[in-house]
Amino acid sequence: MTATDNGTALLRLADVRKYFPLGGTLPWSRGKGYVRAVDGVSFDIQPHETMSLVGESGCGKTTTAKLITRLEDVTAGRIMFHDKEVQDLQGRALRRYWASVQAVFQDPWSSLNPRMRAGDIIAEPLVVNQRLRGKAVRERVAALLMAVGLEPAAASNFPHEFSGGMRQRVAVARALALRPALIVLDEPVSALDVSIRAQIMNLLKDLQEQFGMAYLLIAHNLATVRYLSHRVAVMYLGKIVESAPAEELFINPLHPYTQALISAALPTRPGEQRREILLSGEVPSPTNPPPGCRFHPRCPLAFDRCSQEVPQLRELAPGHRAACHLY
Amino acid sequence: MSVELQRGETLGLVGESGCGKSITALSIVGLHPQPASRIVGGQILFQGEDLLQKSPQEVRRYRGKRLAMILQDPMTALNPVFTIKDQLGEPLRLHQRLRGRRLRERVVALLKLLRIPAPEGRLHSYPHQFSGGMRQRVVGAIGLSCNPEVLIADEPTTSLDVTVQAAYLALLKEIQQQTALAILFITHDFGVVARMCDRVAVMYAGKVVETAPTWDLFDHPAHPYTEALLNSVPDVRLGATRLAAIEGYPPSIYEKPAGCPFASRCPYVMPHCQEEFPPEAEVAPGHRTSCWRHA
Numbered sequence: 001m002t003a004t005d006n007g008t009a010l011l012r013l014a015d016v017r018k019y020f021p022l023g024g025t026l027p028w029s030r031g032k033g034y035v036r037a038v039d040g041v042s043f044d045i046q047p048h049e050t051m052s053l054v055g056e057s058g059c060g061k062t063t064t065a066k067l068i069t070r071l072e073d074v075t076a077g078r079i080m081f082h083d084k085e086v087q088d089l090q091g092r093a094l095r096r097y098w099a100s101v102q103a104v105f106q107d108p109w110s111s112l113n114p115r116m117r118a119g120d121i122i123a124e125p126l127v128v129n130q131r132l133r134g135k136a137v138r139e140r141v142a143a144l145l146m147a148v149g150l151e152p153a154a155a156s157n158f159p160h161e162f163s164g165g166m167r168q169r170v171a172v173a174r175a176l177a178l179r180p181a182l183i184v185l186d187e188p189v190s191a192l193d194v195s196i197r198a199q200i201m202n203l204l205k206d207l208q209e210q211f212g213m214a215y216l217l218i219a220h221n222l223a224t225v226r227y228l229s230h231r232v233a234v235m236y237l238g239k240i241v242e243s244a245p246a247e248e249l250f251i252n253p254l255h256p257y258t259q260a261l262i263s264a265a266l267p268t269r270p271g272e273q274r275r276e277i278l279l280s281g282e283v284p285s286p287t288n289p290p291p292g293c294r295f296h297p298r299c300p301l302a303f304d305r306c307s308q309e310v311p312q313l314r315e316l317a318p319g320h321r322a323a324c325h326l327y
Numbered sequence: 328m329s330v331e332l333q334r335g336e337t338l339g340l341v342g343e344s345g346c347g348k349s350i351t352a353l354s355i356v357g358l359h360p361q362p363a364s365r366i367v368g369g370q371i372l373f374q375g376e377d378l379l380q381k382s383p384q385e386v387r388r389y390r391g392k393r394l395a396m397i398l399q400d401p402m403t404a405l406n407p408v409f410t411i412k413d414q415l416g417e418p419l420r421l422h423q424r425l426r427g428r429r430l431r432e433r434v435v436a437l438l439k440l441l442r443i444p445a446p447e448g449r450l451h452s453y454p455h456q457f458s459g460g461m462r463q464r465v466v467g468a469i470g471l472s473c474n475p476e477v478l479i480a481d482e483p484t485t486s487l488d489v490t491v492q493a494a495y496l497a498l499l500k501e502i503q504q505q506t507a508l509a510i511l512f513i514t515h516d517f518g519v520v521a522r523m524c525d526r527v528a529v530m531y532a533g534k535v536v537e538t539a540p541t542w543d544l545f546d547h548p549a550h551p552y553t554e555a556l557l558n559s560v561p562d563v564r565l566g567a568t569r570l571a572a573i574e575g576y577p578p579s580i581y582e583k584p585a586g587c588p589f590a591s592r593c594p595y596v597m598p599h600c601q602e603e604f605p606p607e608a609e610v611a612p613g614h615r616t617s618c619w620r621h622a
Contacts, residue, residue: 056488056489056490056491057459057488163576163577165576166576193343193344193515193577194343194515194516194517194556194559194560195343195555195556195559195573195577196573196576197559198559198560198561198570198571198572198573199572199573199574201561201570201572202569202570202572205569220488220489221489222489222563223560223561223562223563224561226561226563227561227570250563250564260490261489261490262563263493264489264490264492264493265489265518265563266492266493266516266518266519266521266522267518267521267522268517268518268521268560268562268563268564269521269545270520270521270522270524270541270542270545271521271542276493276497278490278493278494278497279490279494280494281444282458282460282461282488282491283488
């Protein structure tokens, strides 16, 4: 299932920027510059596909997710959902948008209200958005619990009575309740135990097949990304440096940062023959990003032009884009 | 549980949260929470001497000097109100009685060893002025400050980014080759084990269920838990069509299953498994497991 860019995108981001002002919020404490968390990001998400954003902490992947779920407002650029601009939505239209774009967060210990029973947590979107009551709610909750592999009787349990994996299943059931077109998965398995991760990854795959929603997966673990994604975009310091169909990206990474990231992923077997590209230093601050290509101070292949000119994202093979002066 | 660690060797202690791997580490250095927990039996032998027979004062002389520890989260392992020099200098002042210029020189040398750029200018910085990766290097420098013989590293890279993690592990390996340091590496990640360890001990629900040389463990896992765990990890270099997930959940620490703790999730379970914990059996040289299939 490889999606092509043919105008049927579910969600499209065009040159999206998010700058957070530094300093206080009062007029006289402003003007100390900006954190350029997301700086000119464009991509699209097709229906039924899993699009992934990978990158290290501070690269802007979570901010991008917050912009898409409209928990934050964009500074510049456009986010289009079915050709409606998300930034302009208000009132009922915004609530309808929120119903069709749901999220599952990293930590199921803090994303579920400890004082609500699992059934009420899952029922809340149904009650608020669809105004369901009584038996109708209970039936839907039972069906959702079964869909995520829990017993309907689990509805009366509190979050603390579940293990991490079960809690994440409850969070997934809540995201599914309104049958959204898109679910944002922000590090959905990284807080879980190793033996539980595969369960949740398989569950997410099965649910996508069954219900047909698209996923925006945000993760730093490349193995997770490869396993779940159809397409992948690699972010570095607020910009997309490379995007490609998942298999293509992992077999033939073009950008030096993607190559380093893949080579830094830990081996699955001891003594695996591979070339480890060790990057020096750490990700620079997004307040004052390096000129030219943002990766050039750490790039083993950088040359003069890299520090002067910002490379543009260009299509180098069908569906495979990279922003690098090497090509 | 029983494990042993040789000089210059890296032993991986692998398991999920709550399996007891961190408590094992804390018990070795005598920092397990007291009085909430106590060691009810057994021995912790360090070069033939039982650390459990020693008084807290005597253990204190070992801890930080010959037995050092690196903790998981550099955000909480460092004290936010003391400078890097104060914190890195503390074990040197206590154990090696260094003062003044010699102390300062040693601190700078350690920061250099851990590849912190421009260490002279950073002595009076506070932890919040450092990035996560640098903070973890400072924690590492504290651990290595008195040239310990044993280093216990409790998930030192879990909170780091992928590229920073790769650099940290490479550095630790390099330092180990120079100093013949023995490392007990606690982790839940088989990737870290494959990268770092000579031998592995796999823990499940408070027990070591398998010990083996790293190669042998990956090639011929003997315990069903190890086998299932290895199969459930996706590989970046190979796309998988479907992962073999382990069904069910680990038992809670309050339940004490009579037999093998993995029996309820084990695909090979036999009636006897529920009744008695299997004895340890050697399946290959240096490769031991506790499973009735091999008993």
